[in-house]
Amino acid sequence: MTSNRAIAYQGPGKVDVVDIDYPTYELKDGPGVNPDNVGRKLPHAAILKVVTTNICGSDQHMVRGRTTAPEGLVLGHEITGEVIETGPGVEFIQKGDLVSVPFNISCGRCSLCKKGRTEICLNVNPDRPGSAYGYVDMGGWVGGQAEYVLVPYADWNLLKFPDADQAMEKILDLTMLSDILPTGFHGAVTAGVGPGSSVYIAGAGPVGTAAAIGAQLLGASVVIVADMNADRLANAAKHGCETIDVSQEDPREGITRILGREEVDAGVDAVGFEARGHGKDAGEAPATVLNTLMDVTRAGGALGIPGLYVTGDPGGVDEAAQEGSLSLRLGLGWAKSLSFTTGQCPVMRYHRQLMEAILHDKVQIADAVNATAISLDDAPKGYAQFDAGIAKKYVIDPHGVTGKVEAL
Numbered sequence: 001m002t003s004n005r006a007i008a009y010q011g012p013g014k015v016d017v018v019d020i021d022y023p024t025y026e027l028k029d030g031p032g033v034n035p036d037n038v039g040r041k042l043p044h045a046a047i048l049k050v051v052t053t054n055i056c057g058s059d060q061h062m063v064r065g066r067t068t069a070p071e072g073l074v075l076g077h078e079i080t081g082e083v084i085e086t087g088p089g090v091e092f093i094q095k096g097d098l099v100s101v102p103f104n105i106s107c108g109r110c111s112l113c114k115k116g117r118t119e120i121c122l123n124v125n126p127d128r129p130g131s132a133y134g135y136v137d138m139g140g141w142v143g144g145q146a147e148y149v150l151v152p153y154a155d156w157n158l159l160k161f162p163d164a165d166q167a168m169e170k171i172l173d174l175t176m177l178s179d180i181l182p183t184g185f186h187g188a189v190t191a192g193v194g195p196g197s198s199v200y201i202a203g204a205g206p207v208g209t210a211a212a213i214g215a216q217l218l219g220a221s222v223v224i225v226a227d228m229n230a231d232r233l234a235n236a237a238k239h240g241c242e243t244i245d246v247s248q249e250d251p252r253e254g255i256t257r258i259l260g261r262e263e264v265d266a267g268v269d270a271v272g273f274e275a276r277g278h279g280k281d282a283g284e285a286p287a288t289v290l291n292t293l294m295d296v297t298r299a300g301g302a303l304g305i306p307g308l309y310v311t312g313d314p315g316g317v318d319e320a321a322q323e324g325s326l327s328l329r330l331g332l333g334w335a336k337s338l339s340f341t342t343g344q345c346p347v348m349r350y351h352r353q354l355m356e357a358i359l360h361d362k363v364q365i366a367d368a369v370n371a372t373a374i375s376l377d378d379a380p381k382g383y384a385q386f387d388a389g390i391a392k393k394y395v396i397d398p399h400g401v402t403g404k405v406e407a408l
Contacts, residue, residue, distance in 0.1 A: 005398070006074045006146035007379045012065025015380050020074060023047045023142070023150035025087045031072035033140025036126040043089035046154035048081030051098070051401055052175040052373070053144045055382050055394040057205055057272075058308050062136055063383055066274060068312040069136035076145030076396075077103040077133040078178040080171070083158075084148075092155045098167050099158040100177040100355070101151055102347035105131040105141055108156030119344035124152070130344055137312075145379065147398045159351050166359065171402055172366035172373065173358045175395055176210070181354050181365050183306045183345040184210025184270065188218055190341035191266035191304035195219030198259060200251070200296055202289040203270035204232035204243070206369045206393045207306060211268045212241050213368050217357065220266075224258055226251060228276065231391040239368050246278045251292050265301055267293035272307030273316075273324070284317050287326040294333045302339040309342070369393040373404040381408040 004022045007015050008031075027033065027040040053076045062069040079101040083093055093099070106113050106121035112129065113121050120129035125139035134143015142149065151157055159177065161167035167174055184207050193199055197220045201211050204227035212223045225236040228247040237243050244254030252262045269289045277285035278292070293303050309324055316322035333340070357363040365371075370392040374382050382394035385408070397405050 002148065004146060004148045005376060006143065007076065007376070009062055009069055009071060009073045009075055011071050013063065015063055015075065015383050017377055017379065020142070020146065023148055027140065030140065030142070031070045032136060034126045037139050042150065042152050043087040044154060045087045045150050045152045046083050046090055046093055046158065047085040048079070048099070048101070048149050048151060049084045050079060050081045050144055050147060050149055050398050052080045052171060053146070053396045053398070054078035054175055054178070054180070055379065055386055055396065056179060057207060058135070060383065060387055061274065061308060061310070064315070064387065066313050066315045067136045067310055068314065073134065073136070074143040074146060075134045076143035077135055078175065078180070079133065079144035079149060080175045080178060081149065086154060090154045093158050093160065097158070098161045098164040100161070100174060100351060101144065102157055102159070102351060103132050103179045104344055104347050105133065105139070105152060106157065106348070107153050116349055117346060118348045119346040132344070145396055147376070159355065161355070170358055172371040172395060172404065173364065174355065176365045176369070176371070177351045177355055179347065180206050180210045180369070180393070181214070181363070182347045182350040183207055184212070185214035185217070185350055185354060186345035187211040187268040187270060187304035187306040188214040188266070189304065190302065191268050192302040193218045193220050193266045196221045197266050198222045198264040199224065199266045199268065200255065200264040200293070201225045201268040201270055202293065203227060203307065204229060204236045205270065208268070208270035209236060209239070209369050210365060211270050211306070212236060212239065213363060213365055216240060217363060222259065224255060224264065226254070229389045229391070232389070235370065235391045247280050247282070250278065251296055255296055263296055263298040265298055267297040267301065267303045269293055269303065269305045269307040273309045273313060286317065286321050287328055290326070291329045294329055294336065294338060297336070297338060299336040302341070305340060305342045306345055371395050372406055373397045373402050374408055375400070375405050378408040
């Protein structure tokens with residue numbers, strides 16, 4: 001049997017490269033696997049040789065110990081791979097296909113999948129609607145920061161690239177289709193961004209940058225990105241965004257400086273539950289971004305909220321935050337008739353169109369997020385540097401097939 005290595009969470013602040021089982025067409029017991037999923041038969045699945053698998057800010061929340069993730073959980077939900085084997089129930093996906101894997105796991109059969117709500121599939125996670133690879137409370141599907149990974153419901157879930165050679169030339173762009181590019185784009189779409197819109201995006205990390213690129217693609221006239229990290233703000237400015245350093249400047253004052261008025265048409269939260277307050281020495285204040293967005297978005301506007309919020313946070317600043325209860329100015333949002341869209345991005349709603357945009361040179365997302373390929377063995381160093389705020393998006397290449405791997 002082929003060996004398999006992967007990145008596993010080993011407790012707060014620690015990830016290691018570990019040996020794990022090679023995938024089979026049955027979900028086995030292990031860290032984070034819901035007992036009701038153990039033994040589940042998967043004839044509809046495909047086994048992939050992982051080509052690229054990215055480190056995500058959502059992974060980082062777990063690695064910081066800010067979720068209830070169990071030790072030993074294999075990480076990784078941003079996966080691109082080559083199909084090397086298919087189960088007897090797979091009809092259309094074939095061995096040799098180069099594919100993108102939506103981070104949402106969905107069955108394609110339930111009532112919500114049939115409505116396009118693949119982010120809250122009813123059949124893949126006994127804990128709650130919706131699932132993802134290698135993530136806490138998501139049913140226990142093994143993560144893809146590994147050499148090989150299993151993808152259930154392969155005919156439904158996998159996006160095949162039309163030309164494998166062309167795809168490999170753009171692989172650092174196409175690897176972003178599994179999560180951050182659709183997620184950022186979804187944030188902009190649900191915020192109501194359109195031609196001529198002004199947009200305030202909280203967070204200049206990879207998802208915030210993807211939201212900015214998405215807003216530009218949708219025709220925004222002005223994209224304002226706010227953060228406290230100077231390197232990330234400089235990167236946003238390099239890609240056509242106005243910026244506000246909220247450690248030095250109040251958001252409303254910054255917006256006024258840029259637009260000549262205090263409010264924008266649309267707001268996007270690309271930070272999530274580990275938000276900090278504004279100001280030089282501000283500490284963690286998880287409701288800051290949401291309250292700011294309600295404050296600076298015009299009446300009748302909308303907020304796209306792709307930033308992650310959780311129901312269990314052992315490191316929360318108080319008992320309320322530890323269960324995901326935040327002190328929101330909901331009255332302000334109500335008074336301004338603001339719309340809110342939360343939750344995972346339904347990747348399948350966008351990934352085919354965004355793939356075409358990449359293949360036809362309309363989007364250069366790899367450059368925008370400073371995509372940097374690293375080896376599986378260097379992944380722990382990548383996690384540490386990402387946690388320190390480096391303005392890069394690390395792309396793990398377990399087999400060295402991209403020809404772009406850099407040593408850390």
